[in-house]
Every structure is written in structure tokens, then in C-alpha cells.
Amino acid sequence: MFLHVQKLINEIVPDEPDPAAANALQEGLGGQFGEMRTMIQYLFQSFNFRGATGKPYRDLLYGVGTEEISHVELIGTTIARLTDGSPRYNGKATKPVDEPGKGGATPLSDALSMGNIHHYLVAGQGALPVDSAGNPWSGSYVYNSGNLVLDLLYNLMLESTGRLQKCRIYEMTSNKTARATISYLIVRDQAHENAYAKALESLGIDWGRTLPIPKTDAERFPEVKKLLDQGLHLKQYTFSADNLSEAGKIYRGSAPAAVGGGTLSTEQMPDGFPMDIAVERPEEFAPGLDPDLLALVQATAELELADADDPGSNGASASPATASTKSAVKKK
Known part of the structure; x- marks a missing residue:
């Protein structure tokens, strides 16, 4: 069973609307290396896991896969905020109705020139299960071989590629809302790289020679450095309500040097941040x-x-x- 806590795993920082940034974030949500892919891939690997002696590895997959659900929730909500606007973006009452910011609205005319028109035309100013080019997310992305070593290697590659792409998305926008979410996901991707790298090392695999981790120098991003200084990349959450997870048998000790070093530890779950419901959008005929x-x-x-x-x-x-x-x- 899964439990839902009505909190976001990271704070969404308010800023002005940015439909173009929202569309770039769609790659991190519904792209081939996005959060929907990691969520489904790790959970299916967990569901299909065989061999009771490998329970710590299954529990590690479950913990990371469950966290990815919260990442889908976070990035989807962020996209909705970027298309919808924010409380402090109120514009001026004297401006025409069709100008951005009038009364806090993001007019539909923006859809013709910025971002993904389907955010407005189809989704009511919300996220979609697509990539940044509008291609629907596909279950064919999911890799689940049934072989633990192959799955862990593939997962490590997936996290590394996802982190690389998020670093590129970070550079594409200065929007505070987008960057807060992107930075958090960059750091958590590094934590998951640690998870799969450590799991492979415990199986006697010199993965560093097989699959060198790309160096993204992400600590030069101020928001990322702040999270790294807090050690967020060295924690893994079990999300185990009954505390039966054995993921801590793997995610412990020294972190692999190739992904930053440090000491690894597990926790049940983060405290989370308040989750608000977005305001109604009358121009979308979605008034609540x-x-x-x-x-x-x-x-x-x-x-x-x-x-x-x-x-x-x-x-x-x-x-x-x-x-x-x-x-x-x-x-x-």
C-alpha cells in the first residue's frame, strides 16, 4: 500500500509566470529521462523483484521509486504554477485585459507565442504527461530486465542523464519558481546516483570504470550548493510507514567518490512543505x-x-x- 501526505517534498518558490520554462520542465517530467520514467521504472522493478535474500535491494528500489512519485507531484505542480502565475504577479489595474498580469491572470493569448499551447488548450494551465516537444510519455521507456545488476546499471545511467538534463534546464531560465524545483531535483538525482552506485559496489562491481558519472559542476548553481551544503545528496528516504525497509543495509557508509563522497544515511521521510490548491482560472472555463x-x-x-x-x-x-x-x- 502507499500513503499520501498532503505536503510537497520541496518548497515551490513564488515568481512571475513563465510558460516557456514550464515547457522546458516538461522534459524533466514526461521525457525519456524524466520523473515519470524513473517513478514507473523503479516501481516495476520493485513489483517484479525475485529472491527474498535480495530484500535490501528491493527495498532500496521501493524507496527511490516512491520518492519519484513525490517528484512527479512536485514538478507537475511547478509547471502548473509557471503557466498559471503567482500571488505577487498582479500586474496593473489600468492595463488592458489582454495584457499579462491583469488581475493576476495569465491570458490565453500567451499560449500563441510562449511555451506549449496544450498547457492552455488542453490542460487548463496545468502539466501534461508529455516531453518538451509535446510527445506523449511512453511505457516503452521503462527498463526492467529482471537482472539486478543490469537494472542497477541502467538506473544509474538514468539518474545521471536526468541530472545532466536538469542542469541544462536550470541554465535555460532565471525564474525562481523553476530554479527552486530544478535545483532540488538535481541534488536528489545525485542522492539516487549514490544509491545505485553503492548497490553495485556491494555486489562487487567496479562500476566507475564501466560507467563514469558525467561531471556537471552543478555546485556552481547557488540553489544547488545550498542543498549540497545541507547534505541532501547523502540521504535516502525509505518511505516505509512500518519501518520494515532494509534499504539502510545498502545505503550507508562512505558515498562513492565519483559522485561527491561523504557519509550516507537513511531516513523515513522528509518533513515536507505546505501544499496549496491553485486558484480558479475563469478564462479556462475552470472556475472551481x-x-x-x-x-x-x-x-x-x-x-x-x-x-x-x-x-x-x-x-x-x-x-x-x-x-x-x-x-x-x-x-x-
């Missing part, structure tokens, strides 16, 4: 629950509660509740 809809919801809920409190009703008032709701809708 307006007062009329809320009134209908409340009326229906009150009828259903009254029905539940009446032990002799046996659901008899269900039809009147539905009829009442339909009647209210027709009146509108």
Missing part, C-alpha cells in the same frame, strides 16, 4: 466551485445526512435528494 455549485453541494449533503440519521428510511429519501438537486439545476 462557484457559490451556486457550493449551494447545491451543501443542499445535497444535508439531505444525505438527514437520510443517514433516519434509521427507518432505508435510503428512501435518496430520490428526493437527487430530484431536489436536478430541480435546482434546471432553475439555473
Whole structure:
């Protein structure tokens, strides 16, 4: 089973809308080396794992795969914020309606000149399961050979390539919202490189000669250096609610020198950051629950509660509740 905590794994820093940066981030979400790929690949390797004596390796895959779910959540939410705008980007009341920033809106006219038009045309100013060219994410990306060594080697290559691409995306934008998320993912990719490199070393494999890790010099990015100084690249989360994970048997001791060195440790999960729900987007015909809809919801809920409190009703008032709701809708 999986549990969901209503917190983001990293803080989304507010800044102005940037649809172009949002589209670049789509590569980190739905591209061949993106977060959707790592999430599905590691979890399927976990589901298909064989051999009870290899439980620490399975648990390591489970922990990283579960974390990748939170990365999909983080990057998807970041893309939505970049297309939607932010609380401090309010524009000027005197500007025409079709100019960016009027009333906090990101007008649909932006969709014709910036980013991915499908963020507006299809997704209501939200993320999509596609890459930066708009190609749909494909399950054919997933590598699950059934051979532990091959899977670990492939995973190490996947994390290294993902980190390389995120360093490039970082350089493409100065937007604080985008860079905060990108920097966090760069550092966590390094932690996952440590995980798979350490697992291969425990199996007696000199992976450093087989697959040298590309040097990205990411510590020159201020946001990345701050996280590295905190040791975030040396922690691996188990996300094990019952604390039965044995991933700590592998993710411990000295980190591989080729990915930075240091001392590795495991934790159950990070504290997380508050998760807010985005504001309604009337220009997308996605207004949320307006007062009329809320009134209908409340009326229906009150009828259903009254029905539940009446032990002799046996659901008899269900039809009147539905009829009442339909009647209210027709009146509108």
C-alpha cells in the first residue's frame, strides 16, 4: 500500500509566470529521462523483484521509486504554477485585459507565442504527461530486465542523464519558481546516483570504470550548493510507514567518490512543505466551485445526512435528494 501526505517534498518558490520554462520542465517530467520514467521504472522493478535474500535491494528500489512519485507531484505542480502565475504577479489595474498580469491572470493569448499551447488548450494551465516537444510519455521507456545488476546499471545511467538534463534546464531560465524545483531535483538525482552506485559496489562491481558519472559542476548553481551544503545528496528516504525497509543495509557508509563522497544515511521521510490548491482560472472555463455549485453541494449533503440519521428510511429519501438537486439545476 502507499500513503499520501498532503505536503510537497520541496518548497515551490513564488515568481512571475513563465510558460516557456514550464515547457522546458516538461522534459524533466514526461521525457525519456524524466520523473515519470524513473517513478514507473523503479516501481516495476520493485513489483517484479525475485529472491527474498535480495530484500535490501528491493527495498532500496521501493524507496527511490516512491520518492519519484513525490517528484512527479512536485514538478507537475511547478509547471502548473509557471503557466498559471503567482500571488505577487498582479500586474496593473489600468492595463488592458489582454495584457499579462491583469488581475493576476495569465491570458490565453500567451499560449500563441510562449511555451506549449496544450498547457492552455488542453490542460487548463496545468502539466501534461508529455516531453518538451509535446510527445506523449511512453511505457516503452521503462527498463526492467529482471537482472539486478543490469537494472542497477541502467538506473544509474538514468539518474545521471536526468541530472545532466536538469542542469541544462536550470541554465535555460532565471525564474525562481523553476530554479527552486530544478535545483532540488538535481541534488536528489545525485542522492539516487549514490544509491545505485553503492548497490553495485556491494555486489562487487567496479562500476566507475564501466560507467563514469558525467561531471556537471552543478555546485556552481547557488540553489544547488545550498542543498549540497545541507547534505541532501547523502540521504535516502525509505518511505516505509512500518519501518520494515532494509534499504539502510545498502545505503550507508562512505558515498562513492565519483559522485561527491561523504557519509550516507537513511531516513523515513522528509518533513515536507505546505501544499496549496491553485486558484480558479475563469478564462479556462475552470472556475472551481462557484457559490451556486457550493449551494447545491451543501443542499445535497444535508439531505444525505438527514437520510443517514433516519434509521427507518432505508435510503428512501435518496430520490428526493437527487430530484431536489436536478430541480435546482434546471432553475439555473
